[in-house]
Amino acid sequence: MKKIISTLFVFGISIFANLLFAQQISREQKVAFQTDNIETLKKSFAKEDYNKCFGAKETSYNLLSFSVKHDKKNVFNYLLSNNVDVNKACDNQTPLMIAAKYGRADLAKALLKKGATKTLKNDKGQTAKDYSVEYKQPALTEILK
Numbered sequence: 001m002k003k004i005i006s007t008l009f010v011f012g013i014s015i016f017a018n019l020l021f022a023q024q025i026s027r028e029q030k031v032a033f034q035t036d037n038i039e040t041l042k043k044s045f046a047k048e049d050y051n052k053c054f055g056a057k058e059t060s061y062n063l064l065s066f067s068v069k070h071d072k073k074n075v076f077n078y079l080l081s082n083n084v085d086v087n088k089a090c091d092n093q094t095p096l097m098i099a100a101k102y103g104r105a106d107l108a109k110a111l112l113k114k115g116a117t118k119t120l121k122n123d124k125g126q127t128a129k130d131y132s133v134e135y136k137q138p139a140l141t142e143i144l145k
Contacts, residue, residue, distance in 0.1 A: 025054040033063070036072040050079060053090035060090045061098070068098045068107050076107060086114050092122040100131035100140045108143055118144050 032044035053060040064084050067076040087094055096116040099108035112118065118128050132140035
């Protein structure tokens with residue numbers, strides 16, 4: 001019982017710390033991101049911000065994960081061309097895990113081509129393939145096997 005409580009405590013602290021230290025994304029930045037326009041994005045985010053975690057509601061994402069989640073291909077390709085960290089996890093999820101969750105097969109292939117590691121695990125021991133199975137994304141499961 002003590003082990004379960006201490007594990008939950010550590011997990012809770014790690015989530016809280018991630019959200020606490022994640023920079024909150026501003027309304028202006030959200031709008032810039034949603035346009036999928038590179039020039040607007042460059043005006044709203046400094047290049048140093050490309051790998052940072054940004055808080056959004058109760059979780060955090062980096063810009064690459066945001067672009068995958070919201071299927072913003074221009075932003076996605078721009079970030080990849082600027083050598084962002086394809087394995088950067090925010091709130092315990094890598095961009096590849098996000099692609100697996102939301103069924104973004106084309107983006108997952110691009111991430112893998114750029115060096116994304118499909119064997120990375122979150123704190124629950126889940127890989128991107130596990131996400132694809134959990135969220136019923138058979139095309140992703142096939143890509144990630």
